[in-house]
Amino acid sequence: MRRFLNSHRELLALTVVLLVVLLVMLLLSPERFLTPNNLRSMAFQLPEIGILTLAMMVAMLHGGINLAAVGTANLTAIITVLVIHATAPMLGSEWLAVALGLGTGFAASLLVGLLSGFLVGYVGVSSILTTLGTMTLVNGVCIVITGGSTISRVPESILFIGNGVLLGIPVPLLIFLLCGAGLSLVLSRTVFGFNLYMLGTNSEATRYAGINNARTLLGVYLASSFFASIAGIIMMARFNSAKADYGQSYLLVTVLAAVLGGTSASGGYGKVIGVIFAIVMLQMLASGLNLLGVDPFFAIAMWGAILLLVMALKHFLRQRA
Amino acid sequence: MRKLLQRNEFFLAVLIVALGLGFTIANPKFATIGNLMDLIKSYSFFGILSVGVLVVLLSGGIDISFTAIAQVAEYASVALILQFGGNLWTAFLVACCIGTVLGAVNGLLIHFIRIPPIITTIGTLNLYYGILYVLSGGQIIYQVPEFYRALAGATLPGNFPVLGAFWLGAVILTGWILKYSVLGRSIFALGGSEIAAIRVGFNILKTRLFVYSFMGFVAGFAAVVHTALVQSVIPNSIVGRELDVIAAVVLGGANIMGGSGSLLGACLGVALLAMLGNGLTMIGMSSYWNNVMIGLVILVGVTASAIQRNLQVRRRVANLSP
Numbered sequence: 001m002r003r004f005l006n007s008h009r010e011l012l013a014l015t016v017v018l019l020v021v022l023l024v025m026l027l028l029s030p031e032r033f034l035t036p037n038n039l040r041s042m043a044f045q046l047p048e049i050g051i052l053t054l055a056m057m058v059a060m061l062h063g064g065i066n067l068a069a070v071g072t073a074n075l076t077a078i079i080t081v082l083v084i085h086a087t088a089p090m091l092g093s094e095w096l097a098v099a100l101g102l103g104t105g106f107a108a109s110l111l112v113g114l115l116s117g118f119l120v121g122y123v124g125v126s127s128i129l130t131t132l133g134t135m136t137l138v139n140g141v142c143i144v145i146t147g148g149s150t151i152s153r154v155p156e157s158i159l160f161i162g163n164g165v166l167l168g169i170p171v172p173l174l175i176f177l178l179c180g181a182g183l184s185l186v187l188s189r190t191v192f193g194f195n196l197y198m199l200g201t202n203s204e205a206t207r208y209a210g211i212n213n214a215r216t217l218l219g220v221y222l223a224s225s226f227f228a229s230i231a232g233i234i235m236m237a238r239f240n241s242a243k244a245d246y247g248q249s250y251l252l253v254t255v256l257a258a259v260l261g262g263t264s265a266s267g268g269y270g271k272v273i274g275v276i277f278a279i280v281m282l283q284m285l286a287s288g289l290n291l292l293g294v295d296p297f298f299a300i301a302m303w304g305a306i307l308l309l310v311m312a313l314k315h316f317l318r319q320r321a
Numbered sequence: 322m323r324k325l326l327q328r329n330e331f332f333l334a335v336l337i338v339a340l341g342l343g344f345t346i347a348n349p350k351f352a353t354i355g356n357l358m359d360l361i362k363s364y365s366f367f368g369i370l371s372v373g374v375l376v377v378l379l380s381g382g383i384d385i386s387f388t389a390i391a392q393v394a395e396y397a398s399v400a401l402i403l404q405f406g407g408n409l410w411t412a413f414l415v416a417c418c419i420g421t422v423l424g425a426v427n428g429l430l431i432h433f434i435r436i437p438p439i440i441t442t443i444g445t446l447n448l449y450y451g452i453l454y455v456l457s458g459g460q461i462i463y464q465v466p467e468f469y470r471a472l473a474g475a476t477l478p479g480n481f482p483v484l485g486a487f488w489l490g491a492v493i494l495t496g497w498i499l500k501y502s503v504l505g506r507s508i509f510a511l512g513g514s515e516i517a518a519i520r521v522g523f524n525i526l527k528t529r530l531f532v533y534s535f536m537g538f539v540a541g542f543a544a545v546v547h548t549a550l551v552q553s554v555i556p557n558s559i560v561g562r563e564l565d566v567i568a569a570v571v572l573g574g575a576n577i578m579g580g581s582g583s584l585l586g587a588c589l590g591v592a593l594l595a596m597l598g599n600g601l602t603m604i605g606m607s608s609y610w611n612n613v614m615i616g617l618v619i620l621v622g623v624t625a626s627a628i629q630r631n632l633q634v635r636r637r638v639a640n641l642s643p
Contacts, residue, residue, distance in 0.1 A: 137620065301454075
C-alpha cells in the first residue's frame with residue numbers, strides 16, 4: 001500500500017485537487033453543475049484542448065516543447081476544408097473529397113512534424129527554437145492560403161466528428177479517449193516509448209547505449225503533429241469553419257495542463273492518465289466558474305494560480321521526503 | 322577578421338544591409354530618413370522589451386509573462402492617472418514599479434520553488450493577465466491623457482524620435498550593467514553554469530531576483546511607450562506577442578540555454594524583423610507573407626548556428642585526438 005502511494009503520489013495529489021474542485025463546484029451551485037446539460041457541454045469542449053495537450057506532452061517527454069502544435073492543428077483544418085471545396089465538384093462524390101481532404105491535411109501536418117523532428121533530431125537545434133520557427137512559418141502559411149479570412153462551409157458529412165454522439169458518448173470525447181489510450185499504450189508498451197522516456201532522462205546515456213536518438217526525436221515530432229491534426233479536425237467540425245488564428249490562446253494552456261498532469265518540463269517523466277486528470281480539472285473549473293456567472297478570465301487566473309500552487313506543493317513534499 | 326566572420330552579428334548585419342539594398346532598389350522610398358525614423362519609432366516598444374528578454378536569456382532563464390506584466394502596467398498606470406491625475410513621470414513611475422514587483426514575484430518563485438522558469442512564467446502570465454481582465458472587465462480605454470500624444474510626436478534634434486531614444490537609452494544602460502557591474506558579470510556566470518557560479522561565490526538569489534525584476538521594470542517602461550504609440554489601452558493588445566520578442570532576441574544570436582548573447586545582436590534581430598515587416602509591404606508584397614518570411618529566417622538562422630556549433634565541436638575533438 002505504502003509502495004503504491006509512493007509511486008503514485010503525483011496521481012494522488014491530482015485526484016485530491018480534482019475532488020476538491022468538484023466539491024467546491026457542487027457546493028456552490030449544486031443545481032446547475034451536475035446536470036446532463038453541463039456535463040454534455042463539458043464533454044464537447046474538453047477534447048480539442050485535451051488532444052492538443054497530448055501533442056504538447058509527447059514533445060515535453062523528451063525535454064522539449066512543440067510550440068507549433070496549434071498552428072499545425074489549424075493548418076490541417078484549413079487544408080482539409082480547402083481541398084474538399086476544390087475537389088468536391090470535380091470528383092462528384094462528397095465522401096471521396098472528404099477522404100482526399102483529410103489525407104492532404106494530415107500529410108501537410110506530418111510534413112511540419114518531419115521538419116521539426118529533422119531539425120531537432122538530426123541537426124541538433126534546440127526544440128524551443130525549432131518549433132518557434134516552424135510555428136511562425138506554419139501560422140504564416142495558414143494566413144497566406146486563407147488570406148486571413150475564415151474558411152466556412154465544412155461538409156455535413158464530417159460535422160459529426162465535432163458534434164455527433166455515439167452510444168451516448170460525444171464523438172470528440174470518444175476520439176480523445178482513443179488518442180489517450182493509444183498514446184498510453186505506445187509509451188508504456190513499445191520500444192519507442194521506452195526509448196523516449198530514457199532519452200528525456202539522459203540523452204547522452206541513450207546515445208552511448210546505442211539508441212538512435214535522432215530517430216526517436218523524429219518520431220516524437222511526427223506523433224505530436226499527428227495529435228495536433230486530430231485536434232484541428234475536431235475544432236474544424238465543432239466551429240464548422242477553419243481559420244489561421246483559432247485556438248492560439250490554447251498554446252500555453254496546453255503546456256500548463258501537461259505540467260499540471262505531472263509531465264516534467266525537463267523531460268523523462270509524464271503519464272497520459274495524469275494529463276487527462278489535469279484536463280478534466282481545468283475544464284471543470286472553467287465550466288463551474290462560468291455557471292456561477294464569474295468572468296471567464298477569472299478561470300484563466302485560477303489556472304495560473306493552481307499551476308503554481310501544485311508545483312509549490314510538489315516541491316515541498318519532495319523536500320520532506 | 323576571422324573572428325568577425327564567426328560572429329552571428331556580422332551575418333545579421335550583412336543580411337540587413339542586403340535586404341535594405343534590395344528593398345531600396347525595388348522602392349526608393351524605403352531608405353528615406355522619414356521611413357527609417359518611423360520604423361525606429363514603431364519598433365521602439367518591441368526593441369525595449371527585447372533588451373529585457375536578452376538579460377533573462379543570458380541568465381539561463383526565460384520569461385513568457387513579460388507581455389502580461391506590460392499589459393498590467395499599461396492598464397494600471399493609465400487608469401490611475403485618469404482617476405487621480407498625473408504626468409509622464411507618474412506614468413513611468415507607476416508602470417515601472419508595478420513591473421518590477423510582478424517581475425520580482427517571478428524571480429522569487431523560480432528561485433525558491435525551483436519550478437523551471439518557462440513553467441513559472443506561463444503560470445504567472447495566466448495569473449497576471451486573468452486578474453487584469455477580471456478587474457478591468459476587459460474595458461478598452463479610448464481616451465488616454467494628452468501627454469502620451471505629445472510623447473509620441475516628440476523628436477530630438479535631427480528628427481530622431483524620443484521613443485527611439487528611449488530604446489537606445491535602455492540598450493546603453495543595460496550594456497553598462499552587463500559589462501561593468503559585478504551584477505552584470507554574475508548574470509553571465511549564472512547563465513554559463515549555475516553550479517560554477519555558486520562555487521565562485523555569486524549570490525544566486527540576488528542575481529535571479531535582479532534579472533526577473535529588471536525584465537519586469539523594462540516591461541513597465543515599455544508599457545508607457547506602447548501607450549504613446551497606440552494612443553489607447555486595449556487589455557489584450559500585448560499578450561500573445563511574447564514569442565515574437567523572444568524570436569527576435571534569439572535571431573540576434575542569444576543562446577537560449579544561457580550564458581551568451583549580445584545587445585547588438587538583440588537590436589539587429591529586432592531590426593531584421595522590422596525591415597521584413599516594413600520592407601515587404603513597401604515593395605508591394607502582401608503583409609500576409611510576413612510570418613512566412615520571419616519563420617523561414619528563424620529556421621535558417623537557428624539551423625546555421627547549430628551546424629556551426631557542431632562543426633566547432635568536431636574540430637575540437639579532432640584536435641584532442643593525436
